[in-house]
Amino acid sequence: MKKIEAIIKPFKLEDVKDALANAGVQGMTVTEVKGFGRQKGHTEIYRGSEYTVDFVPKLKIEIVLPDNAVESAIEAIVAAARTGKIGDGKIFVLPVEQALRIRTGECGDHAV
Amino acid sequence: MRKMRTKLSVFLKIGVMVTLLGGFALAGEALKEPSLEQRVADLEAYFNNGSRVAEVAGKISGPGPGHNAWLMVCAALVLFMTLPGLALFYGGLVRRKNVLSVLAQCLGIAGLVTILWWGVGYSLVFSSGGSILGGLEFAFLNGVDSAPNPGYSAWVSQNVFSIYQMMFAIITPALIIGAVAERIKYPAVLMFVALWMFAVYFPLAHMVWGADGLMNGVWNPQSRIKAIDFAGGTVVHMSSGWSALVLCLIVGKRLGLGKTTMAPHSMVLCMIGTSILWIGWYGFNAGSALAADGIASNAFVTTTLATAVASVTWAVTEWITRGKPSVLGLCSGVVAGLVTVTPACGFITANGAVAIGIFAGLIPFFACVKLKAVLGYDDALDTFGVHAVGGTLGSILTGFLATAKANPNLATNLGEVVGRTLWVHQLAAIGITIALAVAGSAAIAFLVKFTVGLRPNVEEETLGLDVVDHGEQGYILE
Numbered sequence: 001m002k003k004i005e006a007i008i009k010p011f012k013l014e015d016v017k018d019a020l021a022n023a024g025v026q027g028m029t030v031t032e033v034k035g036f037g038r039q040k041g042h043t044e045i046y047r048g049s050e051y052t053v054d055f056v057p058k059l060k061i062e063i064v065l066p067d068n069a070v071e072s073a074i075e076a077i078v079a080a081a082r083t084g085k086i087g088d089g090k091i092f093v094l095p096v097e098q099a100l101r102i103r104t105g106e107c108g109d110h111a112v
Numbered sequence: 113m114r115k116m117r118t119k120l121s122v123f124l125k126i127g128v129m130v131t132l133l134g135g136f137a138l139a140g141e142a143l144k145e146p147s148l149e150q151r152v153a154d155l156e157a158y159f160n161n162g163s164r165v166a167e168v169a170g171k172i173s174g175p176g177p178g179h180n181a182w183l184m185v186c187a188a189l190v191l192f193m194t195l196p197g198l199a200l201f202y203g204g205l206v207r208r209k210n211v212l213s214v215l216a217q218c219l220g221i222a223g224l225v226t227i228l229w230w231g232v233g234y235s236l237v238f239s240s241g242g243s244i245l246g247g248l249e250f251a252f253l254n255g256v257d258s259a260p261n262p263g264y265s266a267w268v269s270q271n272v273f274s275i276y277q278m279m280f281a282i283i284t285p286a287l288i289i290g291a292v293a294e295r296i297k298y299p300a301v302l303m304f305v306a307l308w309m310f311a312v313y314f315p316l317a318h319m320v321w322g323a324d325g326l327m328n329g330v331w332n333p334q335s336r337i338k339a340i341d342f343a344g345g346t347v348v349h350m351s352s353g354w355s356a357l358v359l360c361l362i363v364g365k366r367l368g369l370g371k372t373t374m375a376p377h378s379m380v381l382c383m384i385g386t387s388i389l390w391i392g393w394y395g396f397n398a399g400s401a402l403a404a405d406g407i408a409s410n411a412f413v414t415t416t417l418a419t420a421v422a423s424v425t426w427a428v429t430e431w432i433t434r435g436k437p438s439v440l441g442l443c444s445g446v447v448a449g450l451v452t453v454t455p456a457c458g459f460i461t462a463n464g465a466v467a468i469g470i471f472a473g474l475i476p477f478f479a480c481v482k483l484k485a486v487l488g489y490d491d492a493l494d495t496f497g498v499h500a501v502g503g504t505l506g507s508i509l510t511g512f513l514a515t516a517k518a519n520p521n522l523a524t525n526l527g528e529v530v531g532r533t534l535w536v537h538q539l540a541a542i543g544i545t546i547a548l549a550v551a552g553s554a555a556i557a558f559l560v561k562f563t564v565g566l567r568p569n570v571e572e573e574t575l576g577l578d579v580v581d582h583g584e585q586g587y588i589l590e
Contacts, residue, residue, distance in 0.1 A: 044375055046205075046440050047494055048481040051373045 001096040001112060002070045006061045007033070007089040008081040013059055019080035020063070023072045029062040039087030058089060064096055066109040146170055157266065161403035164266050175260050176267030182404035183268045183276050189395025190279035194218055194286050197392050201385030201447070202290050205440075205493050208377040209576025210294045211586035217289045217301050222282050224302060228309055229278040236314040238264065238277065243326040243336070246318050250274075263323045265402040276399065277317075284313055284348045290493035291356035292363045294374075295573055298581040300566045304359070304556055311552035312355060316545060317347045327541045329526055329534075338529045339541035340514060340522070342411065343400035345455025345507040346545040353500025354546050355553035357491065362557040363566050365490035367573050374492075379439050386443040390419060393450045397457040407519055411457040414465035414518075415450065418457075421466050422449025425473020441477075444498065448476040451502035452509070459514035459522060468509055476501045507542050511535030 008016055013030065020028065034055035041053040065073055074091060082088055101111040146154070146165070154170040157163060161179065164170060199218040203211045225233070232251050240263075241247035250256050253274065261270040268276075285305040289296075319326040320341050327346075329338035341347060366374065376382060397415040401408035426445025427437040452472035453465060460468070480497035491497060511534045516522040522530045529537065560566055567573070572580040579585060 045434060045436075045438065046375055047444060047497075048484045049374065051375050053373070 001064055001099055001109065002067055003094045003096050004061075004063045004065065004070065004073060004077070005092040005094065006063075006077050006081070007035070007058050007091075008061065008077070009083070009087065009089060010057060010059050012081045012083075013061075015080040016061065016077055019076040020073060023076040024069065025063055025065065025073055025076075027063070031060045031062070033058050033060045037087070037090070056087065064099055064112045066112065161265075161267060161401075161405040163262065174258055175269040175272070179265070179267040179403040179405075180269055180272060182408070183265075183272050183399060183402065186395035186399025187272065187276040187279055189392045190276065190283065190399065191222075191392075193389050193392030193396060194279070194283045195222060197385050197388035198283060198286055199385065200381045201389060201443070202293060202493050204378040204380065204382030204385060205290075205376040206293050207374060207576070208586060209578055211377060211381075211578065212582050212584055213298070213577035214289065214293055216298065216582055218286050220298070220302055221286045221289075221305055224306060225282045225285065225309060226278060228306065229274075229281055233281060233309060233314055234274045234278065236310075237281075237317040237322060238274070240322075240324050241318070243324060243334075244319060245315050246322055246324075268402055273402070277321075280344060280348055280396070281309065281313060281317070284344075284352050285309065287349070287352035287495055287499055288356045288359060290495035291360040291491045293492040294577065295366045295492075295568070296363055296566055297564070297568050298577070299564050300560050303560050303564055307556045307559070308355065308552065311556060312351055312549055313347075316351055316548055319544070320347050320541070327537075327544065329529065329537060330521055331525070333525045337540045337544070338526055338534070338537040339507075340459060340510060340526070340534070340538075341455045341507065341541070342458035342510075343397045343454045345451075345503045345510065346541055349451045349454060349499040349503030350507065350542065350545045351549045353496050353498070353503055354549040356495035357489065357500060358550050358553040359557050360491050360496070361489055362554065362561065366492060367570060369490055376440070383439055383443055386446050390446055390450060393419075397450075397454060401458055407458050407521070410461075410518055413462055414457045414460055414468075415453055417462055417465040418453035418469040418472060419446055419449035421469025422446065422452065422472035425470050426477050429474060429477050444476070444480065444494070445473050448472045448498050448502045451499055452476075452506035454503070455506045456510040456513060459510060459519050461513075461515065461518050464513035464515070464518070467513065468506065471505055471509060472502055475505050504542055504546075507538050507545075508535065511538035 034057055036054050036056055039056055041056055044051045044053060063073060070093060077091060098107065099111040100107050150165050151171055154165040154172060157165060158172065158176040195218060199215045203214045206214055230253055232248065234253060234256065235248050235250035236246045239246040239249035253271070256270050256274050258269040258271055260266055260268055261273060264273055285308060289301060320328060322328060323331055325332055326335060327337040327339040328335050329340050393415060394412055398408045398412040401411060423442050423445035426448060427441045430441040431437040449469050449472045453468050456464065456468060476498050479501040480494045484491060484497060514522060514530055514534060516530055526534070557566070568577065568580060
């Protein structure tokens with residue numbers, strides 16, 4: 001099992017969700033996050049005061065999948081979230097030791 | 113037509129005869145039955161907001177309904193400026209953790225000043241005394257009832273006049289708190305304001321508006337300084353603005369200024385507050401005519417023009433110099449326009465108001481954006497930049513733009529001054545106002561600093577004044 005963590009532009013959520021559904025992914029967790037990479041923040045000016053806002057709002061999508069489903073899910077996210085401009089986000093893939101469905105007690109690939 | 117005239121003349125003749133007979137019959141007694149002419153003259157005085165026909169008791173008892181109704185509405189409008197206008201304007205500009213502290217300060221000042229005003233405040237400002245301060249004749253509103261006080265307004269109940277003027281006394285110290293927002297203890301605010309009213313506001317308001325005041329050029333023929341201030345450029349805006357500068361210097365800068373973000377937590381609240389201020393300001397400016405008369409109409413128009421022009425000017429200046437017209441820029445221009453036209457509104461023409469609007473959009477803008485950055489004081493919400501600079505600017509411009517064409521009262525005692533040396537008298541009034549505000553505020557600020565203390569400690573300031581001073585949060589979003 002692998003966990004996919006994808007940081008994407010907030011307005012791409014609907015596209016990414018649909019693309020993942022088409023790729024057979026059945027669930028996901030979404031969190032509003034802030035951060036920065038190469039895309040810098042912006043400047044806000046209130047009368048005489050200037051503030052640089054470094055952290056840009058993004059969404060983090062978390063999905064856990066059986067190993068054989070990871071490749072197609074990543075392709076779906078990349079295709080849906082890409083605008084070609086700086087700040088499109090990143091995808092991380094992490095190994096997962098165990099998964100368990102609380103209702104039934106199922107473990108492993110059956111649980112995700 | 114002819115018939116009517118005959119009727120009227122018969123009526124008048126009877127009236128005169130009755131008066132004469134009555135006069136003979138009651139010779140030696142104080143009260144005479146008024147003649148029809150006198151009664152008509154009394155009515156005309158009501159329509160023209162003139163003095164009552166003196167020597168006889170007229171048939172109109174108490175106030176004139178139209179003028180009185182207008183002043184009651186205006187009193188409510190001026191309160192609306194503080195609660196919630198100013199509270200939201202300032203409240204939106206602070207960080208989320210301090211929004212309630214601003215609201216609490218505005219509410220607390222409204223209550224505190226009302227009690228002071230009832231006790232001695234009204235009397236010290238509006239009863240006759242010296243040229244600096246009034247006496248105690250009206251202490252505890254003694255004798256202040258629904259009958260008008262002809263020294264100020266022949267047709268408005270004195271109790272209404274008193275409450276109307278009280279609303280000015282409430283908003284003035286509330287303006288000061290913008291400069292020290294987010295970093296002053298609640299008890300310190302209340303103690304400072306209580307003492308400040310006695311040291312600065314009551315004397316200044318008496319000097320400028322008291323019938324025997326030192327700087328009341330329009331109504332006091334004996335005034336040493338022939339200055340004019342229609343609605344409070346010196347009394348309200350300069351006094352609060354200059355005091356705010358002194359207080360924010362003594363209190364010191366907010367923790368983390370220049371390092372952490374101190375952006376406004378809600379420009380939406382700020383815009384709502386600004387709009388309420390603009391609406392309420394009609395009670396402040398047009399109401400200062402103390403009657404629903406032509407001078408009030410003119411002040412209503414000049415207030416509107418100056419404010420709109422200043423808002424556009426500020427935003428366009430921002431657009432040109434910094435690339436974007438901001439909501440805060442449009443709001444700041446509105447307030448700067450309102451402040452700057454305040455001393456002038458009842459004395460200038462519509463075109464004069466447009467000129468004031470342009471200056472009001474430019475000069476306070478540079479005070480807030482450039483001057484503050486160069487000098488480095490932490491006037492958190494720009495009370496000095498808008499109210500002191502705008503109030504001073506407006507008081508100077510009033511000296512040049514006031515004209516008896518807009519306000520015939522300027523011809524009564526100031527015929528020789530208006531259009532000639534009025535600006536010199538305005539400068540003298542400005543000097544006295546700044547001296548009183550700066551000296552009074554410095555003395556009181558140090559007194560508060562060494563007794564109850566001005567600032568919360570570092571931990572409290574970091575946590576936010578809402579939780580620390582009031583045990584509440586502005587927003588619980590779950």
